[in-house]
Amino acid sequence: MIIFFVLPLLLTVVWSVFERTMFWMEPGFTLFSYENFFFSSRLENFLSSMFHSSISVICAFFIGFPIAIFIRRRVKKVAQHRVMLLFILPFMVSEIIRIFALRPILSRNGVLNSLLMDFNFIDTPISAFVFTPTGVVIGEIVSFLPFMIFSTFLALEAIPNYIFEVCADLGVNRRRMFKDILLPLAAPGLFAGSVFIFVNGIGIALIPTILGGPGSVNAGLIATQAIIALDFPLAMAVSAIMMFTLMGLLYIGHRLFNLTKLLEPIS
Amino acid sequence: MSLRDDFQPRWKLTLKWGWLSFAVFILMAPVFYTMYISFNELGFGAKYYIFTFQWYESVFSDKQLIGSLGWTMLLAIITLPIVIPFGLLSAKLYKQSQHKVGIVFVLLSPLFVPADILGSALLVFFKNLNKFFTLISEYTGIYALESWFDLGIMTAVIGLIVYTLPYVFVVIMITMARYKVEQTEAARDLGASAWRAFWEIEFPQIRAGVFSACAFVVILTFNEYTRTSLLKGGFDTFTSVLISQMLNTGMSEESYAMASIVSLVAIIIVSIILIVTAIKTEELEKITRVVKEPNK
Numbered sequence: 001m002i003i004f005f006v007l008p009l010l011l012t013v014v015w016s017v018f019e020r021t022m023f024w025m026e027p028g029f030t031l032f033s034y035e036n037f038f039f040s041s042r043l044e045n046f047l048s049s050m051f052h053s054s055i056s057v058i059c060a061f062f063i064g065f066p067i068a069i070f071i072r073r074r075v076k077k078v079a080q081h082r083v084m085l086l087f088i089l090p091f092m093v094s095e096i097i098r099i100f101a102l103r104p105i106l107s108r109n110g111v112l113n114s115l116l117m118d119f120n121f122i123d124t125p126i127s128a129f130v131f132t133p134t135g136v137v138i139g140e141i142v143s144f145l146p147f148m149i150f151s152t153f154l155a156l157e158a159i160p161n162y163i164f165e166v167c168a169d170l171g172v173n174r175r176r177m178f179k180d181i182l183l184p185l186a187a188p189g190l191f192a193g194s195v196f197i198f199v200n201g202i203g204i205a206l207i208p209t210i211l212g213g214p215g216s217v218n219a220g221l222i223a224t225q226a227i228i229a230l231d232f233p234l235a236m237a238v239s240a241i242m243m244f245t246l247m248g249l250l251y252i253g254h255r256l257f258n259l260t261k262l263l264e265p266i267s
Numbered sequence: 268m269s270l271r272d273d274f275q276p277r278w279k280l281t282l283k284w285g286w287l288s289f290a291v292f293i294l295m296a297p298v299f300y301t302m303y304i305s306f307n308e309l310g311f312g313a314k315y316y317i318f319t320f321q322w323y324e325s326v327f328s329d330k331q332l333i334g335s336l337g338w339t340m341l342l343a344i345i346t347l348p349i350v351i352p353f354g355l356l357s358a359k360l361y362k363q364s365q366h367k368v369g370i371v372f373v374l375l376s377p378l379f380v381p382a383d384i385l386g387s388a389l390l391v392f393f394k395n396l397n398k399f400f401t402l403i404s405e406y407t408g409i410y411a412l413e414s415w416f417d418l419g420i421m422t423a424v425i426g427l428i429v430y431t432l433p434y435v436f437v438v439i440m441i442t443m444a445r446y447k448v449e450q451t452e453a454a455r456d457l458g459a460s461a462w463r464a465f466w467e468i469e470f471p472q473i474r475a476g477v478f479s480a481c482a483f484v485v486i487l488t489f490n491e492y493t494r495t496s497l498l499k500g501g502f503d504t505f506t507s508v509l510i511s512q513m514l515n516t517g518m519s520e521e522s523y524a525m526a527s528i529v530s531l532v533a534i535i536i537v538s539i540i541l542i543v544t545a546i547k548t549e550e551l552e553k554i555t556r557v558v559k560e561p562n563k
Binding site for chain 2: 235
């Protein structure tokens with residue numbers, strides 16, 4: 001893993017300052033690739049993909065956190081893992097199939113619009129569900145929601161039952177239980193899930209390619225387009241920027257919440 | 268056995284179960300839709316729906332699709348015997364190590380690194396390694412070294428190992444969590460070698476996790492697109508055929524059928540694993556209860 005994972009990612013920083021040649025790159029020191037990234041529309045695209053990923057994180061929090069709490073608090077202990085495993089099933093089907101099949105579901109004449117019109121929620125079909133940033137956000141939620149549920153559940157699982165019992169005995173109301181117990185104790189899981197969705201939202205090219213339409217570009221797409229254009233230093237600069245973003249977020253998360261706590265229930 | 272606790276109004280519980288089921292349904296909806304299309308004689312986008320098995324009958328005549336499935340299967344077969352022992356060793360190392368943070372960081376970070384970014388970094392890494400080995404072969408005259416890291420099966424397998432190892436590690440860790448290390452210590456005290464203690468005492472108890480990890484590796488290999496497409500070189504994998512059809516000509520009806528078959532097989536395998544694990548867990552819990560309270 002050190003040779004084929006850590007080393008290539010660290011070397012992206014070195015390769016990103018190499019000089020571009022016609023088909024490859026040669027050793028040297030230039031910040032042209034970073035200039036090419038930060039002083040062009042790529043930065044705007046990158047920031048816009050960050051914004052959309054943030055929306056996906058917020059949506060995944062509101063959909064996934066209640067599910068994780070419900071499984072931890074209301075499902076019997078022996079059945080909790082079984083219910084959690086239901087969310088593994090979608091992962092076992094290719095992401096390509098899942099994302100591509102969203103196209104006809106979300107399209108103007110698709111299943112979603114037909115259902116909304118059949119139930120009289122709308123009069124005319126909505127075309128903003130696909131080939132727009134909304135489509136990207138929907139794709140990200142459908143692809144990554146289980147990660148928010150898994151990581152949050154892992155954090156909640158580490159909370160001993162007696163804490164809930166003491167709260168119930170002391171008459172703590174639900175709002176306070178949520179604010180003072182569940183939210184702080186689930187924070188490592190929420191953070192890990194959020195980082196996963198955020199980083200993959202800005203780094204996976206497939207979702208904007210299939211659901212985003214012509215204007216949707218994220219860091220992953222910039223990197224793959226750079227490789228197709230044989231601009232390897234630019235691809236490496238984007239990879240280095242992504243790596244620093246990820247490492248920075250994980251470092252902050254670990255300092256704040258000690259992310260290794262998440263593995264306690266299984267170690 | 269009831270899955271619910273009974274200190275909540277029934278309607279609230281039903282509502283929450285409804286929300287959970289709805290979320291699972293939404294996540295699975297694209298898969299169901301693919302299956303639905305695969306049974307339409309008129310194919311995708313048609314106004315009318317005529318049920319047929321026609322596409323399933325003709326799926327095996329699509330040479331490109333079958334060829335790509337063969338390549339994907341080959342990748343899975345090569346990846347499996349490498350990644351599973353790595354996963355086992357990593358899980359054992361994690362359990363015994365004092366520096367858990369470093370191990371977790373190295374083993375689980377690939378989960379967080381987007382596929383395009385890792386794929387691009389590995390692609391450039393392999394191209395550089397190739398240049399390095401070409402230089403060495405020129406100096407030493409050993410030309411067998413020259414094409415070691417040419418894009419092809421080996422580079423694709425390395426990419427898949429990096430991608431699947433975190434999943435294997437987590438799945439094996441979950442099963443290992445129930446294993447009591449004292450059993451290995453007892454076996455060693457009685458004179459068993461480390462290998463024998465592992466093979467005859469520990470492995471039978473974590474076997475379910477190891478087999479689950481094998482199933483996960485095969486399924487993930489079939490589903491993986493980005494890293495493999497960047498690292499595979501000249502041949503086609505199942506997902507690369509699908510994506511080229513999707514983005515260029517539109518998916519053929521046979522591809523919908525094949526995608527449905529692959530999805531269904533994956534779902535069935537995972538469901539079997541879940542059911543077997545559930546039964547085993549329940550049996551273990553029963554034994555634990557009997558040992559703890561023999562008179563009850």
